[in-house]
Amino acid sequence: MKKIIGLAGSMKKHHSSSEYLLSVALEAAAEQGVQTELLRLNHYNILPCDGCGNCMNGKHCHLLKDPEDQLTELYDKLKEADGFVFASPVYALSLPAVWKNWIDRCEPCSDEDLDFEYYNYDRVAGVKGKAFKGKVAGQIVVAAGPGHEWALASLMPCFTAIKLSMIASAGISLIEYDGQPGIRKRSWSKPIEEAEEAKMMARAVGMRVASSLGFSYFDLPGQSGAGREQGSGGQDAMERSQDPMVPSQDRGVQAEVWSAFTVQDVRDEEVTLGELASIQPRIFVIGDQQASLRCGPLLEQLEQQFGGSADCALIARVGQLPHFITHEFVKEKTSQTVPGFMLYYDWEDKLASRCTLAPGQPAILVGRSPGEWRLFAVDESDGRDIDRVVDYLEEAVV
Ligand SMILES: Cc1cc2nc3c(=O)[nH]c(=O)nc-3n(C[C@H](O)[C@H](O)[C@H](O)COP(=O)(O)O)c2cc1C
Incomplete structure (x- = not known):
């Protein structure tokens, strides 16, 4: 059975709007006979890249050997998937730092990437991220007000560089459904479960990813x-x-x-x-x-x-x-x-x-x-x- 992993990028412990919409997207995908699993990005301790440049010179990323670092753990999980849905809040017109931190470390994504036969500086963009190459993804971004459009654009090029085909993007402002305690006590606040338009968008992303599994903008060798x-x-x-x-x-x-x-x-x-x-x-x-x-x-x-x-x-x-x-x-x-x-x-x-x-x-x-x-x-x-x-x-x- 094909599998979609949903990766939630909210920093909240409770009442995350984007995580809720991710679960809606995964439910829609599951209705199409796809196995799904939801992971939380901030459950993994990913050490920040320190720019040593090993990966650009055919050497192993030294952070992967640090017992504190859980990049490989996340990467090994993501390898199980045929497709992904990423969901995130908007922070300062972009994404929370956990995403950028993770993406910075995706060069390479694991020790295994360094063994790939064509790995060298010239071809680096072509081989990064075997867990992602040739797979599809959708993304859901939730803002209180402005910024979902910028946040979507900030993630997409990074995923394209690791040869993941981003095939569905949904961004929406949902202030009245926001899970912050300060908003939840307002008279106009509503539970996220009632955000029907947002749920429709999330469902569309989930269904689109499920129906596109196996499709890629990027041909794998011998699969033109x-x-x-x-x-x-x-x-x-x-x-x-x-x-x-x-x-x-x-x-x-x-x-x-x-x-x-x-x-x-x-x-x-x-x-x-x-x-x-x-x-x-x-x-x-x-x-x-x-x-x-x-x-x-x-x-x-x-x-x-x-x-x-x-x-x-x-x-x-x-x-x-x-x-x-x-x-x-x-x-x-x-x-x-x-x-x-x-x-x-x-x-x-x-x-x-x-x-x-x-x-x-x-x-x-x-x-x-x-x-x-x-x-x-x-x-x-x-x-x-x-x-x-x-x-x-x-x-x-x-
Ligand atoms: C540090 C921080 C920065 C934020 N920046 C923006 C922003 O630039 N634009 C916006 O519309 N909302 C912004 N928000 C609000 C969140 O995007 C909004 O609450 C979102 O629904 C949170 O999603 P979550 O519940 O999944 O965490 C910000 C929130 C935080 C905590």
Whole structure:
């Protein structure tokens, strides 16, 4: 059974409005056959990050070893969940400090994150928080007056950075239902259980998270959306093309699959590879940031050999970007590595993950026509790969 964990961030011991609404959201989720559990963030003693930078340098966070620290305990609990609902009061137009304290420590979230094979400074935003990556969440924020809008916006980018898909947000001002003793004694005060509009919002968040379990904005490795868009025939072919036992030079059989892949050109237009190959034979070098140094010379070599009879271009693989890096920045940097060549972008690494190309491994994709494609992995240690490409191209392009 799928599980949703609700995490309550109120500092109150009693009469928390946000915690009550969280229980309403979880009840709505449970009605959809989901197991639920409510945890309180302030029950965990999470020591504040002291900025030592170990996590940025491939070392273990020393605070995780402190017997006082309960970050791992919380993290291990959260790993059990397929989705989350976070609920919080608004404090000073933002969230109570426990949230920020916790989020600061989510880099990394646990020792285990440091063992992840791609963990290094460049990829840090892509791997943080395995308990969260690829999962969904909703958030409920309760203010007395103004500030729920700011509070929602302050949490969301942090969760996006740890690859959690925030799919439902509800913010509301509920002064007359506030649980503070000073308000509860006023004549206009009402019990939170009677806050019907807020309960409807909370229910909507709970139901939306329950119905979205398994959905993610962030594809996990080998789980790109491209295959799902193709229909089942395309997916089968995709799966065959991912089989590591299929030699790279034999991955050309799924021509219809290659044709349907979309990439984006420098003018932000989506184009299918099929469209591109219909104009003339196309030679694409596929490479990511780590391969980019090798891609320029590779393109030049291919251009020398086939320029005029085939069009050579780069497809730049771009995985998940940290939220502070823009597509424009990536375009500017990539164009500098292959000056003079046409560039296409495989945002989100969809194409590359379907070809099972390891990070840093360039490949050459040849489209003789919309219906005829072949992919060659380029292994630097084996010069014969390039020879095979050249043989095939000569046969294709003569
Ligand atoms: C330190 C503190 C700061 C607060 N700041 C705001 C604020 O900026 N805007 C607001 O509308 N309410 C503010 N409130 C009120 C709470 O958001 C409100 O009482 C909320 O319903 C509490 O939720 P809870 O019952 O789940 O703790 C603040 C309350 C406290 C204790």
